[in-house]
Amino acid sequence: xxxxxxxxxxxxxxxxxxxxxxxxxxxxxxxxxxxxxxxxxxxxxxxxxxxxxxxxxxxxxxxxxxxxxxxxxxxxxxxxxxxxxxxxxxxxxxxxxxxxxxxxxxxxxxxxxxxxxxxxxxxxxxxxxxxxxxxxxxxxxxxxxxxxxxxxxxxxxxxxxxxxxxxxxxxxxxxxxxxxxxxxxxxxxxxxxxxxxxxxxxxxxxxxxxxxxxxxxxxxxxxxxxxxxxxxxxxxxxxxxxxxxxxxxxxxxxxxxxxxxxxxxxxxxxxxxxxxxxxxxxxxxxxxxxxxxxxxxxxxxxxxxxxxxxxxxxxxxxxxxxxxxxxxxxxxxxxxxxxxxxxxxxxxxxxxxxxxxxxxxxxxxxxxxxxxxxxxxxxxxxxxxxxxxxxxxxxxxxxxxxxxxxxxxxxxxxxxxxxxxxxxxxxxxxxxxxxxxxxxxxxxxxxxxxxxxxxxxxxxxxxxxxxxxxxxxxxxxxxxxxxxx
Ligand code: GLN
Numbered sequence: 001x002x003x004x005x006x007x008x009x010x011x012x013x014x015x016x017x018x019x020x021x022x023x024x025x026x027x028x029x030x031x032x033x034x035x036x037x038x039x040x041x042x043x044x045x046x047x048x049x050x051x052x053x054x055x056x057x058x059x060x061x062x063x064x065x066x067x068x069x070x071x072x073x074x075x076x077x078x079x080x081x082x083x084x085x086x087x088x089x090x091x092x093x094x095x096x097x098x099x100x101x102x103x104x105x106x107x108x109x110x111x112x113x114x115x116x117x118x119x120x121x122x123x124x125x126x127x128x129x130x131x132x133x134x135x136x137x138x139x140x141x142x143x144x145x146x147x148x149x150x151x152x153x154x155x156x157x158x159x160x161x162x163x164x165x166x167x168x169x170x171x172x173x174x175x176x177x178x179x180x181x182x183x184x185x186x187x188x189x190x191x192x193x194x195x196x197x198x199x200x201x202x203x204x205x206x207x208x209x210x211x212x213x214x215x216x217x218x219x220x221x222x223x224x225x226x227x228x229x230x231x232x233x234x235x236x237x238x239x240x241x242x243x244x245x246x247x248x249x250x251x252x253x254x255x256x257x258x259x260x261x262x263x264x265x266x267x268x269x270x271x272x273x274x275x276x277x278x279x280x281x282x283x284x285x286x287x288x289x290x291x292x293x294x295x296x297x298x299x300x301x302x303x304x305x306x307x308x309x310x311x312x313x314x315x316x317x318x319x320x321x322x323x324x325x326x327x328x329x330x331x332x333x334x335x336x337x338x339x340x341x342x343x344x345x346x347x348x349x350x351x352x353x354x355x356x357x358x359x360x361x362x363x364x365x366x367x368x369x370x371x372x373x374x375x376x377x378x379x380x381x382x383x384x385x386x387x388x389x390x391x392x393x394x395x396x397x398x399x400x401x402x403x404x405x406x407x408x409x410x411x412x413x414x415x416x417x418x419x420x421x422x423x424x425x426x427x428x429x430x431x432x433x434x435x436x437x438x439x440x441x442x443x444x445x446x447x448x449x450x451x452x453x454x455x456x457x458x459x460x461x462x463x464x465x466x467x468x469x470x471x472x473x474x475x476x477x478x479x480x481x482x483x484x485x
Contacts, residue, residue: 002485003028005478008074008168008222015073018062022055022073022117029075029119033166036482042141042151042160043120044080045088051075051119058115069115070229076111077161077170080121081128082213083202084108091204092124092136092154095348096329105202106234107171107213114229119167122157126350127320128178128206130154131419132410135352140407143185144479145445149404152182152419158216159186164482169217169226173203175210176308177399177423180435183216184399184448187437189223189465189475190216192423194455195430196241199234207315208239210308210427219475220436220466224248227462246459252466256289259464261451262296262392267422272402274441279398282438282449285471286396291464294392300384303377304425309417310363310374316353317360323348355413382429389454394464397422399435399448422450432458434465437474446474 003011003025014020030048037043061068078084081091083101085108090096104112111118125135133141133156141156143149144164151160155172159182162170172179174192183190191214198213205211215226228249233242263283268276283293325331325344332343349357363370388395401421410416426433431452438449449468453461469475 004032004165004485006168007219008217009225011168012071012073016068022058023052025073025075026051026055026117026119029167033120036164036166039147040142040144040160040164041139042122042157042164042166043077044090044092044123044138044157045121047087047118047120050087051117054117058117069113070225071111071114071116074116074169075119075167076116077120077122077158077167078108078118079124079155079158079170079172081124081173081204082107082171083204084118084121087121089204090138091128092126092138093348093350093353094137094330095323099329103202106199106232106236107230108202110229110232116229120161122155122161122170124157125154126353127204127316128154128173128175129316129352129356131177131181131416133157134407135350137350142407143404144482145187146404146443148406149445150185150407152185152404154178155216156182159183159188159190162186162188162216162218163479165218165478169215169222171213172216173211173213174427175206175312176427177420179214179216180399180423180433180448180450181420183435185404185446187446187474187477187479188216188218189220189434189436189469190214191223191227191434191462192426192432193227193231193458194241194432196239197243197458198230199232199237199240201234201236205319207312208319209315210312220462220469221249221252224252224462224466227458243456248459248462253463254467254470256286256291256464256467259394260292260294260392261286262294262388262395264296264298264301264395264397266297266299267301267397271398274403275398275401275447278439278441278447279449282468283396285468289467289471296388296392296395298384298388300381301425304381304428305417305421307374307377307381307428308424310370311378313356313360314363314371315360317357317364320353320357352413378428381425385429385431393453393460395452397450397452399423399450403441403443403445403447426452430455432461434461436465436469438472439474
């Protein structure tokens with residue numbers, strides 16, 4: 001049976017009907033990873049024993065007709081900056097190459113409770129800092145649509161794996177776009193929930209006021225189902241909102257009638273022509289679904305990336321201070337304590353992480369003038385969004401300013417930082433945002449459209465994504481070289 005072609009829900013349903021056992025599902029997907037990931041390089045560790053044990057439990061449960069969870073029998077790949085007890089959590093860094101987690105992140109507990117089968121951990125830019133997966137300390141993941149190109153980042157491993165159908169669902173984290181940008185580059189769906197909706201307990205922190213865990217899937221419905229599991233309440237994360245449970249999978253819209261979608265046309269000045277044309281076509285699709293399209297200003301968006309590169313390195317420098325060679329991971333040999341700190345950091349961290357730590361340390365030691373100013377601009381961004389959402393229900397933007405670029409083609413860090421100009425604003429204001437496949441450029445590389453909504457309106461954002469996906473159907477396309485057993 002060609003299991004790779006099934007959606008997560010499709011796979012779960014044949015498991016429920018006892019047409020296939022959990023053991024067979026695990027065998028099939030582990031085998032697929034072993035065979036296909038040689039080209040793709042999206043996986044850091046394969047959790048074969050863990051997955052087989054879980055499959056045994058599920059097969060016993062089903063044979064006794066015991067109740068099964070929402071994600072029963074669905075293989076899931078998790079970004080390697082999320083802790084799974086007794087498994088290695090590298091964060092894509094040499095520093096943690098042998099670090100074994102002592103506890104489960106809350107999202108892992110939630111996935112387990114709903115009977116998902118976690119089968120592997122995926123590659124990422126070191127400590128989630130990057131937009132291409134080229135900053136992983138281990139290897140560079142390729143884009144399944146074009147192996148010479150990057151899959152995006154930092155959740156590039158999670159995106160590439162799902163696009164190549166190594167699992168139907170994966171989990172990523174998004175600080176400035178790390179779920180949505182790789183989702184767009186790889187032609188899959190990625191969702192960053194409202195800040196605080198999903199627990200961050202057990203996610204290795206990059207910039208705590210921006211980080212958010214979210215699901216990645218081949219289609220919106222599977223993603224929505226995963227959200228229903230991830231958003232469980234958590235008392236171990238003080239920023240967790242502990243909201244009433246949403247039902248993301250029912251009442252999904254097929255028409256967008258009555259919905260006002262704002263487009264900040266001004267930001268298109270320096271955008272690649274392919275992106276602009278594709279976005280304009282997507283707007284026509286939204287109109288055909290009866291959405292009302294209005295122009296909005298949002299001039300403040302142009303400062304988002306600048307503000308992000310003040311606040312996020314400041315938070316990162318603080319968060320990464322715990323990696324000192326004593327508490328976690330690698331300890332280098334040194335004569336004095338200071339030597340141990342210095343050498344461990346020097347040998348453990350890669351270039352990009354060092355750059356961010358230096359930048360953040362500079363920002364925090366120059367008398368708060370940059371940090372405070374950036375916080376003020378962040379408040380203006382939040383207010384501007386609030387004003388804009390008085391005029392429209394959602395905002396639409398392309399997810400990325402270009403399609404996937406060639407591996408090793410961007411050498412300059414600032415050019416790389418600009419990759420996230422369209423995704424960072426949602427993190428700045430804590431907004432929910434989805435990226436849905438919107439077609440291809442001239443070289444057959446995928447593109448994505450992004451819908452952002454007001455805080456807590458995650459369900460509306462998902463509904464819009466669903467209606468768009470049903471109309472265009474790009475989510476259901478499989479990269480040709482991976483469209484075989
Ligand atoms: N690419 C952005 C950065 O390098 C965002 C990363 C992320 O969302 N984790 O910081």
